[in-house]
Amino acid sequence: MSQAEQSKEQIYQADRRRVWHALAPHNERNPWVVESAQGVYVTDLEGRTYLDAMAGLWCVNIGYGHERIAKAAYEQMRKLPFYPLSAAHVPATELAETLTRWLGGDYRFFFSNSGSEANETALKVARQYHAQMGHSERYKVISRYRAYHGNTMGALSATGQHQRKYLYEPLAVGFLHIQPPDLYRLAEGRAPEEYGKACADELERVIQWEGPDTISAFIMEPIITGGGMLVPPDNYLPEVAKVCKRHGVLLIVDEVISGFGRTGKRFGFQHSSVAPDIVTMAKGITSGYAPLSATAVAGHIYEAFKDVTDPNAHLRQVNTFGGHPVSCAVALENLAIMEELDLAARSAVLGDMMLRRLKELYAYGIVGDVRGKGLLAGIELVANRDTKEPLPLERVKAVVARTKSLGVIVGRNGDTVAGLNNVVTVSPPLTIAEEEIDQIVEALTAAIAEEDSNNRSND
Ligand SMILES: Cc1ncc(COP(=O)(O)O)c(C=O)c1O
Numbered sequence: 001m002s003q004a005e006q007s008k009e010q011i012y013q014a015d016r017r018r019v020w021h022a023l024a025p026h027n028e029r030n031p032w033v034v035e036s037a038q039g040v041y042v043t044d045l046e047g048r049t050y051l052d053a054m055a056g057l058w059c060v061n062i063g064y065g066h067e068r069i070a071k072a073a074y075e076q077m078r079k080l081p082f083y084p085l086s087a088a089h090v091p092a093t094e095l096a097e098t099l100t101r102w103l104g105g106d107y108r109f110f111f112s113n114s115g116s117e118a119n120e121t122a123l124k125v126a127r128q129y130h131a132q133m134g135h136s137e138r139y140k141v142i143s144r145y146r147a148y149h150g151n152t153m154g155a156l157s158a159t160g161q162h163q164r165k166y167l168y169e170p171l172a173v174g175f176l177h178i179q180p181p182d183l184y185r186l187a188e189g190r191a192p193e194e195y196g197k198a199c200a201d202e203l204e205r206v207i208q209w210e211g212p213d214t215i216s217a218f219i220m221e222p223i224i225t226g227g228g229m230l231v232p233p234d235n236y237l238p239e240v241a242k243v244c245k246r247h248g249v250l251l252i253v254d255e256v257i258s259g260f261g262r263t264g265k266r267f268g269f270q271h272s273s274v275a276p277d278i279v280t281m282a283k284g285i286t287s288g289y290a291p292l293s294a295t296a297v298a299g300h301i302y303e304a305f306k307d308v309t310d311p312n313a314h315l316r317q318v319n320t321f322g323g324h325p326v327s328c329a330v331a332l333e334n335l336a337i338m339e340e341l342d343l344a345a346r347s348a349v350l351g352d353m354m355l356r357r358l359k360e361l362y363a364y365g366i367v368g369d370v371r372g373k374g375l376l377a378g379i380e381l382v383a384n385r386d387t388k389e390p391l392p393l394e395r396v397k398a399v400v401a402r403t404k405s406l407g408v409i410v411g412r413n414g415d416t417v418a419g420l421n422n423v424v425t426v427s428p429p430l431t432i433a434e435e436e437i438d439q440i441v442e443a444l445t446a447a448i449a450e451e452d453s454n455n456r457s458n459d
Contacts, residue, residue: 008045023415037064040429040436042409050404053428053440054411058225058257058376059283062337063429069289069333076329083325085111086318091328098335099294102266105275106299110315111292111323115256115282116150118293119219122278123154125297125315126217126250132304132313135248138216142206142249144180146227146417149219149254158219161227161416176210178202180224181232184369184380185388196233204243212247217278219252222268226257228413228423229378231371234271241274250277250301256293257376260284261338261430264348264374271373277301287334292327343430347374350430350437357441358426364452366391377426378413379444383455390422395451399424402447408440 001009012030021031033045040063043049055061062069076091083089096109110121123141130138143149145160156164157171160180165171181199183192190198207215222237224230237253244251253276258268262284265271269279278301282293307313321327338344351374358377361367368382381391381399396412403410403424411425426440 011045039063039065040432049407051408051428051436051439051443053426054409055427055429056288057283058262058411058427059288061260061262061284061343061430062287062334062341063431066287066289066333066337068337069287069330072329072333073290073326076326080325084318084320085323089323089325089328091325091332092323095323095328095331095335098332099281099296102335103279103296104270107279107296108299108302110295110297110317111328112295112319113291113321113324113327114150114293115254115280116152116155117319117322118256118280118282118295119149119155119158119252119254120152121295121315121317122219122252122280122297123158123217124317125278125295125301126252128315129250129301129304130216132307132310135213137214138248140174140176140210140215142176142178142203142215142218144220144224145177146180146182146230146420147221147224147254148226148416149221163415163417163421174216176206178206180227180230181236182230183233184371192233193235196236197239199232199236200239200243203240204246207243207247207249212249215247215249217250217252218244219254221254221256222258222271223263223373223376225376225425225427226413227416228380228420229371229376229425231373237269237272237274241272241276244277252276252278252280254280256280256282257284257427260287260335261344261347262374262376262427264344264351266344268373285334286327286330289334290324290327290330291321292324292331293322338430341431347430350432350434351375351377353434354426354437354440357437358444360441361445361448364448366395366452366455367448372426375426375428375430375432379424379426379448381422381424381448381451390419391451391455393421395455396422396424399444399447399451402450403443406443406446408443410440410444 015031034042035045036043041049042052143158147160149155149158154172157175160177187195253269255267259281277298279296286292355372358370366381369380383389383391400412413423
């Protein structure tokens, strides 16, 4: 064995022995070790290169290898490598100003490190807000089945995916779930607007049945992403916002995936005229180059935290690394690049093109539905198009694996709800070129064609 092979073998062995991987059952095979990346491509330890059509984990929005980001991080590390946000530092201040511009409203920012923590903070802010307004009985949170909001106890309680919660329960009390809009499976030929209104009516009904005076917040992603790429009818968010307003329920919009250009606008909620009470964000805020998240709280909510005569009126929460100066400097450079390249608009234009091309996959019977917005798409695979019976999990995994063997990384919604882990996901860097989109479509076409022919021969 050569020295290079020996050192690779050491890495594989050490990883197999010591690293606990996300969402992966135990196995004794060598892990897939990614060693470097450039543009939309990642290269593994064996020197194989793949087009990363998942932007890491829905986050490398500007693509890999931007020297400017490395430089910004280096310079910030030299100037001020750390200081907590119990005091203040310039990168966080500047980032809050930039994010205010991106959101287009009056917000105040609490910085953390991950999407889970951003949502956790939002849930605490909502509860404390009501308490300070004299309504401490408002503690319940409503969210949707199939949605993911994070891995910490509160965010996981809001998550509507049984398989992510099983064996970790009981979780936090007071979390309720309603059905999400699912235009493919549940709308049953109804007009999208009428269906969107009916789904918002369900929120109204649950609020009424639970007692409006007990509800703190409703939390939703503009599009359910990791849960199966459920794009709601256009009127759903505005209708939901009306229901929340009517009952004094805070509207928290989770933009952890949908934010930063992913859906063709800077934030997913900006496809409507809704102004959320709280917006949570992570991932694309730094394009994954450093950990950072933010909870943007509308000025009128923050007002309730201003009472200087009450020793408990402030948010009594600290997060050592939240708003880390290096992460904030990285975020600022990332947002500057996104603005210079106009990546949100690019995501809209190239996203339309990508969706059009992906719809060519309807040529294959196992493709039940192709949906998406911006550079975010899902392909729902079925064993039978008439009954919409989901393609079995092992077959969905085979499609993803075959696409990878053809040099393209796509994702799938795994460990969500029973029977519906059948959606292949595509979420490439927003810098992707048209020819690279062709490459994604070609690999998926070959992988799906093969699975389709297996499926037909099983009939
Ligand atoms: C919509 C949504 N919210 C929250 C989270 C949690 O983010 P993190 O993994 O950074 O904690 C995720 C993660 O994928 C997500 O997709």
